[in-house]
Amino acid sequence: MMKYLNTIAAALLMMCCSITYSMGQGISAAATPNQLMMSKLEVSEKNHSMLINNKTLNYKTTAGFMHMSNEEGKDKARFFFTAYTLNNVSNPKDRPITFIFNGGPGSSSVWLHMGGLGPRMIKMTDDGEATQPPYEIINNPNSWLDKSDLVFIDPIETGYSRPAEGEDKRQFLGYVEDISSVGDFIRAYVSEFKRWNSPKFLSGESYGTTRSAGLSGYLQDRYGMYLNGIIMISAVTNFATLNFSRGHDLPYIMYLPTYAAIAAYHNALPNKITDVDAFIEEVRQYAKGEYASMLMKGDQLTAADKAKLADKLHQYTGLSKEYLDHTHYRIQISRFVKELLRDKQQTVGRLDGRILGLDYDHAGEGYEFDPSYSKAIYGPYSMAINDYINRELGFQTNLAYEILTGRVRPWNYNNVQNQYLNNSETLRLAIHKNPYLKVMFINGYYDLATPFFATEYTVDHMMLAPELKNNISMKYYESGHMVYIHKPSLDKMTKDVREFYDEVLRK
Incomplete structure (x- = not known):
């Protein structure tokens, strides 16, 4: 009996003395997980130049796969990403980097990439409806590239990202699994491209905001990677x-x-x-x-x-x-x-x-279909990403680019069985631990996927310390879930985002 009690005591002591990390509601692990590491890059690189915010920017694109293995060297997955990095930056401390993804679960990063954040975008009407096909890709003067380097990430089974041959895809498809794998990709990218000393931002849309909130805890507690800012577009962190x-x-x-x-x-x-x-x-x-x-x-x-x-x-x-x-x-x-x-x-x-x-x-x-998806954006954005990656960025693959896919189903929410997922607590804790972390929420008045009043309710119930309430800001637009498809809203959002970067980085 004493031996049994001693074993329990020893286990409890190990748990108390271990470093814990938090990825959201109901998630706390004392044991450090077996991380994913970069094994090789398979990319196409090109140099470009364009005028953004009245400045000529010379930048490099890096598009392709980061192959990931576990610590034993076994291939686990290949992440597809597209990075935009300004040329001739000698000190990474002088250049922010922003990691960007959409949501779903099951969405690639195509919407933010080709809709308003990247240097090239799909041409739409000013109201956000499709033009006549074939569609046109144009320069994007609203790109965030003037303020930050940009890395668009496609989580596993979206875009071109896939598990390694023979690997069970379920190890990547769930709230915990997704945050771990995307977080490990970010750590690997930051290490490979020597960006540990750069100011770091996240930007997610829809379920990508759920991912952002989870990553705010995972990156901080797992790797000591403290963020400067998070831009939450059409947010949901409390599914209740x-x-x-x-x-x-x-x-x-x-x-x-x-x-x-x-x-x-x-x-x-x-x-x-x-x-x-x-x-x-x-x-x-x-x-x-x-x-x-x-x-x-x-x-x-x-x-x-x-x-x-x-x-x-x-x-x-x-x-x-x-x-x-x-x-x-x-x-x-x-x-x-x-x-x-x-x-x-x-x-x-x-x-x-x-x-x-x-x-x-x-x-x-x-209704039979969502006109704001099937009629307005699906066709133009599908053309844009497939043509752009292949023809302009020069990356070739026979895989189909998964825009918004059911390949991620079923999505694992085992961490919150018999509960509603609510990881706003992870975000609160990240801000309390890192009081320099600022978060901006972007809300569309006409968004029925993630209504703005629900975001306000969620933030109001985070119970941030009074002295940290100004770390959160709210912006509103006369648009929908994809705020940026409406040209006046895109212009306003760009102005707000540029001011956010300036405010966060002001000494």
């Missing part, structure tokens, strides 16, 4: 805000201001809205006040309560009072996108509620 289910009222509250913004955009409200910002603020206050308290009553609502709910929700969403009553005053995305403009036989986009579609069946409960 997005998961519609019976008995869980939070998402209905979180989505109401976005429904209202989209209804106002399409003039679908009983009253015309002249000041969008003021209207959204009014709906915010209603959502977290009277609407939230009404939903808390459940089926104890009185007839007077229901009448008040129907009146307000009709004013704010344009949906009929009868329809609202039938939904118990709880509106799901899949229904809203079909119901809002049903009288016009049009649907609205989930990624961007400004963009409209047409279905075969106008009586259906949900």
Whole structure:
């Protein structure tokens, strides 16, 4: 018995004395994992020059594979990446580097790469709709390259990134697995290209913001890599805000201001809205006040309560009072996108509620496809990335570039079984440990994938120390999930991002 107790005591002592790292809710490991290391590079390099922000930038592109092995030298994976680095920088301390990825899970980095951050981009209409094919790639004066070197990462099974031959892909496909592998890639890149002394930033979109929050802890605690800034585009770090289910009222509250913004955009409200910002603020206050308290009553609502709910929700969403009553005053995305403009036989986009579609069946409960994806962006961006990597960057492979793929399914959330993933705590802890870390959230008013009010709620519940609250900033745009496809929003976002880099790096 004593021997057994001693064994437990020794194990506890090892746990207490070990360095721990945190990757998100429910994740804390005392044992250091077997890291992935770079085994070789297989890349195409070229030199380029272009005018960005009134400056001529001479830069190098590096596109291709970083092959990764474990510490025993066994091949595990090959990450595809595209890096843009300014020429003739003698001291890495003088040049920031930003690691960029999209989300999904299952999305390549194509959207941020070819939509607004890289030096070349797909040409769209100013409103963010597709032009007539074949499409055109143009110079991007809004690229972030004037402020930072850029490394676009495709996580495993997206883009051209794949597991090594014979390796089980499931070791990369999950919340913990993804953060470990992408974090190891970043460490390997920083070491290989001698960027440890550069200011370091992350930028993710959608689930890429979930990844960014997780990486803020993993890179810091696992490798001692402290970040300067994170740019969160269309963020989600608390999935309880997005998961519609019976008995869980939070998402209905979180989505109401976005429904209202989209209804106002399409003039679908009983009253015309002249000041969008003021209207959204009014709906915010209603959502977290009277609407939230009404939903808390459940089926104890009185007839007077229901009448008040129907009146307000009709004013704010344009949906009929009868329809609202039938939904118990709880509106799901899949229904809203079909119901809002049903009288016009049009649907609205989930990624961007400004963009409209047409279905075969106008009586259906949900739309046949998301017009803001299938109609607006999928074709142009697919052409852009395939043509650009092959023809302009000179990287050749027979693999299909996986734009947004189901190859990552099923995605492993075992770290939060019977819970909602919420890794905003990882981000809070990273800021508390590194008070120089600044985070900017970029929000689209017409985004039904990651609504801005849910991001505000999440940040408000991080419980940052009062002296660190200014480490977080919020920006808003009259666009959708891919904020940058709307030209006025892209211009504004670029201005905000450039100011963010300047602020973070100011001594």
